[in-house]
Amino acid sequence: MPREKIANQLELASRFDEVARAEREVIGALQAYAYGETDVFAIKLALEEALTNAIKHGNNLNPNKRVKLDYEVGPQAVTLKVCDEGQGFRPGDVPDCTADENIERPSGRGVMLMNAYMSEVQFNDKGNCVTMIRRRDN
Amino acid sequence: MNTLEIQIDERPNxxxxxxxxxxxxxxxxxxRAALLELGGARYDRVxxxxxxxxxxxxxxxxxxxxFHKVMHKAGGRLRLCGVHDSVADLFKKTRLIEVFPLYDSVDAALEENG
Known part of the structure; x- marks a missing residue:
């Protein structure tokens, strides 16, 4: 197990294939700390949803805009920060996808999944950066 | 593994x-492309x-x-089976388990009426 936290910043193009590259690197760090399947599933899902939102809704797939991922993996917790170059949004305005009237709506689950699988989720005031923390599942 | 492979197995109806x-x-x-191939009216059950x-x-x-909506509109049924615990948990958290009953096996999903 590493002595120091594993941390890095990645700059991604606004393309979906960049998501897999970022996930590979973060999952590699999780494996170095022997995180279990439940943690890996949760962190991969939250990261995928945050990056997809940033690329698709934040940067509108604009090839001139970038997405930044800062991650820090330690023995007991993982922190992910995803920022795009878009106008931002208000997460409180996203309809509750678990409400009876929204269950069969195809879209709008990304933010809910991030909240459901991470210990803490915090957006900045502009709404173009999200910081997520997951504490290790013991 | 990051790619998704889809194999279609045709049964009666x-x-x-x-x-x-x-x-x-x-x-x-x-x-989406694979489900479009299956269409809404070609099969009673998917x-x-x-x-x-x-x-x-x-x-x-x-x-x-x-695809569930397409099948429902055409009078058909969509079932999911073989769902791993972590994925089943996601269906519970999103309440999609109320839309998609989960079956243990392909045979169980095909046999269930209603």
């Missing part, structure tokens, strides 16, 4: 789609076998919901 890999957001288009799927994300869920 039914089709079984065996998915293998990661049903990530990147792979949602692959899933079963999606998730036994070899360890991960599913929101855009793939969206494709399943869209």
């Amino acid at each position: 039914a089709a079984v789609a065996h998915l293998r890999g990661n049903a990530s957001n990147t792979e949602a288009e692959t899933l 079963v999606i076998d998730l036994d070899a799927v360890q991960f599913i994300a929101s855009m793939a869920l969206a494709e399943l919901i869209e």
Whole structure:
């Protein structure tokens, strides 16, 4: 197990294939700390949803805009920060996808999944950066 | 493994789609194309076998919901089976388990009436 936290910043193009590259690197760090399947599933899902939102809704797939991922993996917790170059949004305005009237709506689950699988989720005031923390599942 | 492979197995009045890999957001288009091939009216029942799927994300869920609506409109039924614990937990958290009853096996999903 590493002595120091594993941390890095990645700059991604606004393309979906960049998501897999970022996930590979973060999952590699999780494996170095022997995180279990439940943690890996949760962190991969939250990261995928945050990056997809940033690329698709934040940067509108604009090839001139970038997405930044800062991650820090330690023995007991993982922190992910995803920022795009878009106008931002208000997460409180996203309809509750678990409400009876929204269950069969195809879209709008990304933010809910991030909240459901991470210990803490915090957006900045502009709404173009999200910081997520997951504490290790013991 | 980041690609999603889909194999279609035709049965009498039914089709079984065996998915293998990661049903990530990147792979949602692959899933959409395969489900479009199955159409809404071609089969009374469609079963999606998730036994070899360890991960599913929101855009793939969206494709399943869209296809569920297509099948329902055509008078057919969509069933899911072989769902791993982590994926089943996601269906519970999103309440999609109320839309998609989960079956243990392909045969159980095909046999269930209603």
